[in-house]
Amino acid sequence: MATTEQPAANIGARRPRKEDPELITGKSRYVDDISIPGMLWMYVVRSPFAHANVRGIDTSAAEQAPGVVGVFTADTLELGALVMAWPINDECKAPPHLPLQKDKVRYVGDPVAVVVAETRVQAKDAAEMVSVDWDPLPAVTDIKAALAPDAPKLYDDLESNDAGSWIFERDSPAPRRAATAPFFDDPDLVKIKEEYYLARLIPNAMEPRGVVVDVNSAMGEYTMYSATQIPHILRTGMAITCGIPEAKLRVIAPDVGGAFGSKLEMYPEEALVLGLAKHLGRPVKWTEERSEGYVATLHGREMYQQIELAATKEGDLKAVRVKLWASMGAYMRLITPGIPMLGAWLYAGVYDPEAYDFEYTNVFTNNTFTDAYRGAGRPEATYAIERSMDALARELGMDPVELRRRNMIDESKFPNYTIVSGLTVDNGNYRGTLDKCLEVLDYDRFRAEQKARRESGSTKVLGVGFSTWLEMCGLAPSRVLAALKYIAGGWDAATIEFMPTGTVRVLTGVSPHGQGEVTTFAQIAADQLGVEFEDVEVLHGDTGVVPLGMDTYGSRGLAVGGVALWKAGEKIIEKARTIAAHELECSEDDLEFSGGNFTVKGTDRSANIKALAFNAWSAHNIPDGMEPGLTANHLYDPPNFSWPNGAHACVVEVDTETGSIDVKRYIAVDDCGVRINPMVVEGQVHGGVAQGIAEALFEEARYDEEGNLLHGTMTTYMVPGPPELPSFELDHTVTPSPTNPMGVKGVGEAGTIAAPPAVINAVVDALAHLGVTNVERPATPERVWNAIQEAKR
């Protein structure tokens, strides 16, 4: 059931962000702003070849260059392999990925040596003097070509570039409802088969990566500042790779300038800087250059998809069968092999068929490694089902909206409905959300306008595309992760400390880098504890301050970290209640807590939580045996994923003479449960949709046959600017999640998951009367024009 939000003083309020004052005045501190006395600079020598043997590396000239302290290769700087945390099953091939390659390189940008010098410029100058004797090998960058029997092999020890498959029937801990074969064999059903190629993407956080490591040699202690989403996970991984006791390593994510998954990683450069600081006993710094980052920072998405639907002639969806072939790039990085699996349960979307099959094959190619990019697995799933639902509607001669509505999971089945792929969705009202979207769009009027435009003979035609989507986020229940062979847990931690003066310090294990939790978590704590929003400070992103955490990714900040905070708040209120009962000489049951005050029922006798906090700190008069202080912490392991959903519609105008596309309207109706700060939620949707539109229309990282990245700088890779995007029309529904006491879900990836099929469906819809059924993404003017010409033939 949809409910209305009840704004309390803070929860539900559009609070301006606490983060902003420093960010708008230039007082922010990103990693590249950090300088430490005695600090050295690292520059990385990278492979110019996509595939080559390394015959030798001559560092002698570079070593003599001005300011150079040392030049290191895999032979002279010993480091372990980088941690790979998701070996999806026994088939999974994951050869060790070392920070520096010794004998062979496998992508353009693969590091082979590092130069360390007194200044940034000296390190860069000297790097050009490192001479590598390369023996170039044939390279393969296309997924299908890499699977050919005679393809160049990335790993001599492996049989082929096939890195292993994951098959739903065999590998999913949750069984699907039924197998699909009988449905696809049924002659009475309508079947369609669609194939899509999802281009490789580059995340492009505005802040390039960077690492600074400070060292206390006497104590053997290291402090790593990294532009990372995952300071806690990184500490564990770097301790392993660099052979440093974990307790001697502190990782700080200072201000981090966006990430979108690209900083959910353990990178060679992080291990190299730490390894060099250890080896040299001096602070070391590395700042990524943007063009360097285009080959050195993870890529996302690239895969071939094949999706088949079986349905009755009336339009009842019966079965969904999916096969994927995904590019790993050259190495298995932190969670590379598992990325396609994050969509494994979602290829039936918001629909309710009877049967489901899914499998994917991972493939090594001579490209930069892929890993999590905003949405990770779920945009891919949404793209396949939402594009193919439009294809099915065309096949059946049905309206795409009606086909969707007919097949949506019925709202009466919620909460907690087990979908065809075997997982249990928390809550939703898909038809209600769709209705709201249609209302904002004014669907009937649009169709009339579209028809009139076509009949006028105009070369500028209109199209609308829909994406009614579902995702699973709030990663993740630890036992489910165990069943999926992910090696860590999915809990998060929060600590609340009342200071003696009555202000509140919140420590959260999530590591925001733009998402605004310093503000939204303060809103939660202020309402729950009955203190002023201004009196709550939220600290994060420093393992020395917040010892436990699982960091920020997978739209988990609020859905996991925020719930941990709420649970810590419940504990602190209970302790305060005990102290209040002691002071007021009453039973705890006689106390009501509201607005920060414990009041004896039916009286005007009360105690404020701030005064109780002082008393707990002074410990002059607390119950016998009670520990002093008013603090609490909680580690929260979510019992389920969080399942945001929504209905998005995109209206485009396509010029049939040039193929150019103008996005006229973008409507996003989202359901992320209860919203803590609607302004922040809207910002997340705006940014996600922008990235999704860009994925559909602009962005691709293509390689030439030798394995050179053709879109290798910001001038050739099309990150959209302000003129390329429209203003967005947002609305929402609220079906609270029953999984947690606040009713919240995640929202960070929603827009990116939803938008690409809405946009491409709109382009195809605009050109449907010309016979166009597909435009490969990104739908550049050239591809659109070609699709029109092909349809004419």
Added chain:
Amino acid sequence: MKHITVTVNGVRHEADVEERELLVYFLREGLGLTGTNVGCDTSSCGACTIHVNGESVKSCTLLAVQADGMEITTIEGLATNGELHPMQASFQANHGLQCGYCTPGMIMAATSFLKENPNPSEDEIRHGLEGNLCRCTGYHNIVKAVAAVANG
């Protein structure tokens, strides 16, 4: 090395700089004004936008030596007497920033743009800021923030 004199945020600085040093690195590493960010190496992103003699310039497109004798304002110098510039306040009020990395450049570009075009349409704002990239906001709230200042 070449000797230069520049006035940055009202303070006169003299320094010896390498001929090849970009202005943005002189500001960040020479003067410690790290509010101006570097987001690319192709003059594409606009994160390093500052004002030179009152006009917005990407500070990665000038050499430090070219700034000799010029008046520069960076994000650190935009607020006056502790009062935020209206554009800074509007970015916060309209949630025109998330990670904040593009924000100094975006604010400097926007203030300069409004001087040239005090009453822009939405479309003009979008084209006026086309040299500045943001990956977080989808520009929706940035455009709103600039329009709010223009409409006073």
